Amino acid sequence: MDIVSLIAKPGALDAALVDSLRNAWGGGVVVWLSEGEAAEFALLAAPSNFDAVRADIADQVDLNLLPAEGRRKAMLLADMDSTMIEQECIDELAEEAGVGPHVKAITARAMNGELDFEGALTERVALLKGLPETVIAKVLAERITPMPGGRTLVATMTRAGGHAALVSGGFTAFTEQVAARIGFAEHRANTLLAEAGHLTGEVARPILGREAKVTALEEITARLGIAESDVIAVGDGANDLGMLDRAGMGVALHAKPSVQERCALRVNHGDLTALLFLQGYSRAEFAA
Structure with missing residues (x-):
């Protein structure tokens, strides 16, 4: 049925x-x-x-x-940029570095699958060389806002006994704060390298991209003793397709065209609470 x-x-x-x-x-x-x-x-x-x-x-x-x-899932696996938050963190850093339009154009193409993710990330991070590390805190405070419905989604699934993990091709300096604000139990992302208080223009290897998100799905489900079919995953970019394909329920949220074409479940009008509706939760069951 x-x-x-x-x-x-x-x-x-x-x-x-x-x-x-x-x-x-x-x-x-x-x-x-x-x-x-x-x-x-x-x-x-x-x-x-x-x-x-x-x-x-x-x-x-x-x-x-x-x-x-099997609609109600035991685990949420979520992308961060343009999914759990309304922005792309690297684009916001680029604005502070004075290279915003150039970096945004690369980001858009990479997220639509037109560019190799690792190469595109390396190119964009190089443009941040020399930016003071303190800018990260400034961007977090002034530019980063949660996607509507995110806290309710995580709180409701957590209250029901679920586990929430944030996996991002972005940076740990952001996922650590975003995960704490929204209520995720754990997070994974790339590490921006810095020296003497300034970004070096490099990111630590190995780079967390599409395959690393699949690895996160495999490792976390194995640790929790649950099946991949017990996971609901959500993302918007091409580097999310691996985990969206593998999860029991993969949701393309306000996603790039190439991602929507590949995903059976799509949300373009609802906010993140739509993932609760897809699991059969009524609004009366949402955590406050």
Whole structure:
């Protein structure tokens, strides 16, 4: 049995649309997880026109189809930049270094899979050479903001006994603070090298990229004694595709086009609490 999930911005999900799809596809009783925001119904089999309908309503609703069994996951594995926070940390550092537009252009291409991640990261970090280390704290305080719904997502899954891990192709100087602010149990990322209080323009090896995120999935699930199918992973860039493919539930959140094409589960209208709706949590079950 499958579940059809519909998620929109609060107040934007039309009950008539939900009922129309349920009737057209012969679905079960509609369950509202959040009035005007998230609803779902069961189906015995996937409809043949699902992709066409999804495309037709993509400008207003996130329509997803997922198995009814095993929806509530025991672990969250999340990317950081443009996923758990609203920014790309390296772009914000680049603004402070006076090379913002150049670095942002490279970041956009790398996250869409147009450039090799490791090479693109090395090139961008080199442009930060000489930047005072103190700028990191300044960027964290003045430029970095959490993605809406992130704290609720982590708190709700943690309260239910889940484990939350932050894995980033960014930098530990940021993941340490972001993980603490949002409530992650652990974090992994790259290390910016510094000397005499200034960035050297280099990053420690090995570089954590796409394969390292898959390794994190393998290692953490093995340590916790859970299956990869017990994991919900979320990300937005090409270097997230490995973990999104391997996790039991891989969600592309406001993702780059090349990533959305590869992911069955996509969220473009909801915030991070959409990952709770996809697992069948109602808003009444969210942690405060």
